[in-house]
Amino acid sequence: MQPVVKLEDIHRVYDSGEVKVHAVRGISLAINKGEFIAIMGASGSGKSTLMNTLGCLDQPTSGRYLLDGIDVSRLERNQRADIRNQKLGFVFQGFNLLPRTTALENVELPMLYSKERISSREMRDRAMQALEIVGLAKRHDHFPSQLSGGQQQRVAIARSLVNRPQVLLADEPTGNLDTRTSIEVMGVFQKLNDEGITIVMVTHELDIARFCKRNLIVRDGQVVRDETVANRSLAPVEIAKLQAAETAAKLIHHPA
Amino acid sequence: MRFLATCLIAIRALRRNKLRSVLTGLGIIIGVAAVIAIVSIGNGAKAQVEAQVASLGQNVISIFSGNFTTGGLRGGGGSAGTLSPEDAAAVAREVADVVAVSPEVRDRAQVLANGLNWNTSIIGEGPDYLSIRAWDLIEGGMFTDQDVRSVSKVCIIGKTIVDQLFPDGSPVGQTLRIRNIPFKVVGVLKGKGYNLFGQDQDDVVIVPYTSAMKRVSRRTNLNSILVQASSPDRMEKIQQDITDLLTQRRSGREPDFTVRNQLELAQAATATTKTMTMLLGIVAGVSLVVGGIGVMNIMLVSVTERTREIGIRLSIGAHDSDIRVQFLIEAMILSGIGGAIGVGLGIGISELFSYLNGWNTLIPVWSVLAGLGGSALIGVIFGYFPASKASRLDPIEALRFE
Structure with missing residues (x-):
């Protein structure tokens, strides 16, 4: 099967006058349909640049990027906008x-x-469907300011789904959320992935990465580890564990 | 179509920031309203002046008697008194394209009737006077050529005279006395109001010019002769012909008369209002431009404020042209709606003005169209710079913007 995403020796050099910053140094990568990948790495490791490249927001200095069989590494600004x-x-x-x-x-x-x-x-029907998928159809007329962080992120996920993309790219999607909401959001991703959607996310949280199927670790602009996640976390299980722990700590009161 | 979608996006963006939108539009609203109000009030003033000029009559040429000088003593205009009824007859007979001629004698006198008295103008005229001045009677009839020939003691009177001397009932058939000579009232004139110089045109008693000369003023000459031309474009020729004719009749003496046509008067009167309207219009136009700059300011600020929004739009697939068109449309809608409200407000102001002043303000269609078109144009001109600035943003940078 042809991979959805195929990176061939991608380099990205930022040229800010005197200093040249080599952010990505030759990454090759193939992502197949239905994968759920976490890209991990410390800040400055090049994972954001890699993500921007995957997202067609940035162009590699050299190398080829095939998305769904199309070489998108040399497209113009507006063509990339259409791809996005x-x-x-x-x-x-x-x-x-x-x-x-x-x-x-x-x-x-x-x-x-x-x-x-x-x-x-x-448009309305499709948007409502997407909101239905993330469980927010009832709140379709709420403004972001009236929604919690987790709900806002679910609206954002609905937005990313609405044009039926080949790949869903998530940049630190749980970075602004507390543990419980993070798990809920990961639950939404797992559900979407189970339905066949390819997801690539960047995170620096190990326990969040464990919800994915495959983990990539990037350091100094190169992939240093690429492994399948054994013993993957599942959102419903983790929620239940959290609940149990909270009850035990009497953090929340459950009326019998 | 992508354009329609962009319109929708722009409308949503404006709706999200109602206060900002209203404030931005305010400059345009005031500018357009000012332009329209001033133009229509100015036009109203012009129409008012034109109506007053028209009340003098249509295509009227006046021949005034010149001034007279003896031994260094200079009389005022008309003092020469050398225009004669024969001159009037000659003009009527010999000048082509003359429709009507009325010899004119002016005087003031105390008039008595019903035990009341009133000082008013006594004007001697020919029977064609009313048609020359486009003046109607509301009662009775004009005196005739027969009355002129027989020096009849008949008169027609203006509305003011009716009010002052005949407070009860119809004056027609009644008698009034001018310098103790009884004149029978045969007609009542329709009210004409004040003239350009603020004189009450209805405060008048009109008698046959022969009667005025022989009975009221006891004189042998005329103050002036009114001549009506068949059409406005004949007026200059007629003016020249009259001058030639009268000069010839005076066989070599200094010309002692002046010939004026009504157009000159009309032009002088409308020139002033035109200048004022133009001046105020320029001021209003400047305020419209200031309003446009206001739109540009707000749009520029809003580009910075909405950098993140632009980043989001670019990241989910907006072309730079989409962003540019969106901001342009926002600017155009703001100034377009502002313009429309401004048109309404301007019309309102001029209606109010005409209500308060009692004269008609005319709202020309072109000023409404120019107001709307001008404000939309201002939207495009002053919206373009912020719009193209927004469209050139880099999506990654824009998304990172706090």
Whole structure:
């Protein structure tokens, strides 16, 4: 089977005048459909640059990037925008929802920039479906300020799904969330992955990476470890454990 | 279509920031309202002046008697008194394209009726006077050529005279006395109001010019002769012909008359209002430009403030043209809606003005269109710079922006 993402000897050099920063030094990588990968690494390891490259936000200095069989490493700005719109979904650490805009309108946003014309009715239907998947259909008319962090991140996930992308890219999706909400968000990712969606996420939290199927560790712009996760964490189990621990610590009171 | 989607995006973005949108639009609203109000009030003033000029009559040429000088003593205008009824007859007979001629004699006198008295102008005229001045009677009829020939003691009176001397009932058929000579009232003039110089045109008693000369003023000459031309474009020619004719009739003497046409008067009167309107219009136009700069300011600030939003849009697939068009449309909607409200406000102000002043303000269609088009244009011009600035942002940088 042809991999969804294929990186061939990717280099990225930032040229800021005097100093040249070699952020990514020859990464080759193949990601197949249905994979769930965590990219890990310390700050400055090049994982963000790798993520920006995967997300077609940045162009590699050299090397080839095949996304869904198309070489996207030498595309122009607007062509890359179309690729991002059609083939990729983004989830950010800071959620990046438009303020004072309802959840529904936020989720509709990628469809407004679609190449093909989508009727407003279909936009609404698809956005509602996406919100349904993340369990927030009832809150479609809420503004981000009226939603908790976890809910905002789920709206962002719904937004990333709405154009049916090949790959969902998540940059530290749990970075701004507490443990419990993080597990809930990972639960959403696991559910989506079970339905066949390919997910690549960046994280620096080991226990979050354990929810994924495959872990990549990046150091000094190179992949230093690439392993399948044995003993993978499952969100419902972890939630139950957390609940038990909290009950034991009497942090929350359960009426019998 | 992508453009429609962008319009939707722009509208949503504006709706999200109502206060900012309203404040931005305010500059345009005031600018457009000022332009429209000033133009329509100015036009109203012009129409007012034109109506007053028109009330003098249509295509009227006036021949005034010149001034007279003896031994260093210079009389005022019209003092020469050398215009004669024969001059009037000659003009009527010999100048082509003349429709009507009315010899004119002016005087003031105390007038009595019903035990009341009133000092007013007594004007001697020919029977064509009313048609020359486009003046109607509301009651009775104009005196005739027969009355002129027989020096009849008949008169027609203005509205003010009716109010002052005939407070009860119809004056037609009644008698009033001018310098103790009884004149029978045969007609009542329709109210004409004040003229350009603020004189009450209805405060008048009109008698046949022969009666005015022989009975009221006891004189043998005329103050002036009113001549009506068949059309406005004949006026200059007629003016010249009259000058030639009268000069010839005076066979070599210094010309002792002046010939004026009504257009000159009208032009002088409208020139002032035109200048004022233009001046105020420029001021209003400047305020419109200031409003446009306000739009640009807010849009520039909003580009910075919304860097993250732009980053989000770019990251999920917006082209730079989408961002540019979005900001342009936002600016255009702001100034367009501002312009529309401004048009409404401007119309309101001029209606209020006309209500308070009692004259018609005319709102020309072009000023409304120019107001709307101008404000949209300002939106494009002053929106373009912030819009293109926004569209050039790098998505990664923009997303990192705090």
